[in-house]
Amino acid sequence: MLRLTKHHGLGNDFLVALESHNQGLVPDPEVARALCDRRRGLGADGCIYGLAGGPDADLQMVLLNADGSEAEISGNGIRCLAQAWLRSQGIDEGAVRIQTAAGLRELRTVRGQGDELWIRVEMGEVRPGPDLPFPARELPGSPWATLDVGNPHLVVVVDDPSKVDLETLGPWVESRFALGVNLHVISVSDGAIDLRVWERGVGITEACGSGATAAAAAAHAWGLVGSTVEVVMPGGSATVELSGDSAALIGPTVFVAEVAVP
Numbered sequence: 001m002l003r004l005t006k007h008h009g010l011g012n013d014f015l016v017a018l019e020s021h022n023q024g025l026v027p028d029p030e031v032a033r034a035l036c037d038r039r040r041g042l043g044a045d046g047c048i049y050g051l052a053g054g055p056d057a058d059l060q061m062v063l064l065n066a067d068g069s070e071a072e073i074s075g076n077g078i079r080c081l082a083q084a085w086l087r088s089q090g091i092d093e094g095a096v097r098i099q100t101a102a103g104l105r106e107l108r109t110v111r112g113q114g115d116e117l118w119i120r121v122e123m124g125e126v127r128p129g130p131d132l133p134f135p136a137r138e139l140p141g142s143p144w145a146t147l148d149v150g151n152p153h154l155v156v157v158v159d160d161p162s163k164v165d166l167e168t169l170g171p172w173v174e175s176r177f178a179l180g181v182n183l184h185v186i187s188v189s190d191g192a193i194d195l196r197v198w199e200r201g202v203g204i205t206e207a208c209g210s211g212a213t214a215a216a217a218a219a220h221a222w223g224l225v226g227s228t229v230e231v232v233m234p235g236g237s238a239t240v241e242l243s244g245d246s247a248a249l250i251g252p253t254v255f256v257a258e259v260a261v262p
Contacts, residue, residue: 004035005084006044006256009076011206011235015042015259016084018050018059025049029068035261036066042259045202046074048081057099059085065201069180073102073150075209075238079119079253082107087255092117102150115255123149123210123247126217133176140164140185145218149247152181152200153214157222161185161196170198184211188219192230206235213247216240 003021007014015035019025032047034040049062061081063071071077082096086109095108107121129146132154136144141158154173158164164185173183180200187194195215197208212231219225220242227242238251 002031002261004042004259004261005087006042006259007080007083007253008235008256009079009207009209009251009253010233010238012074012076012208013044013256014046014048014074014077014080015044016048016050016081018084018088019052020050020088025051027062027064027070029064029070032064033066033068042261045199045205046071046077048074048077048084050081050085053097053099057097057104059096060099062101065199066203067201069201070101071151071201073100073105073123073210075121075123075149075211075213075249076207076251076253077209078105078121079107079209079251082119082121083117083253083255086117100150110250112252117253118250119253120248120250121209123213123249125245126214126247127245129153130177130179130181133178140169143222145221146181147214147218149210149213149217151210152177152179153184153211154181155184155186155211155215155218157219157224158185158187161187161194164196166196166198166204170204174198174200182208182211182214184208184215186215186219188224191225192232193219193225194232196234207233207238209238209249209251212238213240213249217242217247
């Protein structure tokens with residue numbers, strides 16, 4: 001019996017399996033694909049495995065996207081894992097240290113109780129991303145930038161994100177990068193960012209935490225926003241706080257259900 005919990009961060013939803021509740025838990029791409037299928041499975045953007053963390057971390061996070069591929073980090077997903085771990089301890093506030101493929105991340109609750117918690121995650125350094133593998137004229141707007149928040153992002157400023165055909169543009173852009181990329185089309189108004197996303201290994205999602213972080217860092221570098229930025233996505237809003245080259249993400253995480261799979 002595989003025991004999981006389902007959570008979402010601004011509609012970006014994840015199934016979480018903790019090793020403490022599943023003896024011998026091993027991340028499995030085939031299982032992740034089956035569980036994340038929205039018609040034949042439980043439905044989710046990704047499947048997160050919370051494994052034993054070792055001396056410096058409470059948990060180790062392994063995130064498999066809906067297509068079974070592994071992602072280094074997810075700003076919404078890691079908050080979901082933190083909430084699942086806190087629930088397993090019988091508490092709804094505290095701090096959690098989580099080891100990811102992108103490095104150690106520290107999280108703490110900032111408000112909320114019960115099924116909805118607002119959690120702050122230290123996203124670490126925002127670095128330059130991979131080279132653009134095609135002419136910039138193929139992009140739907142400018143300026144643009146590639147960034148690395150532990151995973152790769154391409155941020156493009158457009159007149160109206162809602163008018164961009166992400167169903168067509170997203171997979172085309174993702175396929176051009178050797179390791180794939182998360183594509184974000186953004187506009188800026190009154191110091192806030194409006195963002196739509198195509199996520200690598202998933203498709204169009206309602207929100208992207210690492211993408212919100214990358215977009216805020218890019219827009220700040222362009223002089224379009226300040227150091228504290230509201231990022232508005234189809235699923236809701238998150239806040240990014242920038243300090244030097246580092247960033248923190250604050251947003252809600254909601255517990256949806258407990259699930260047992262034979």
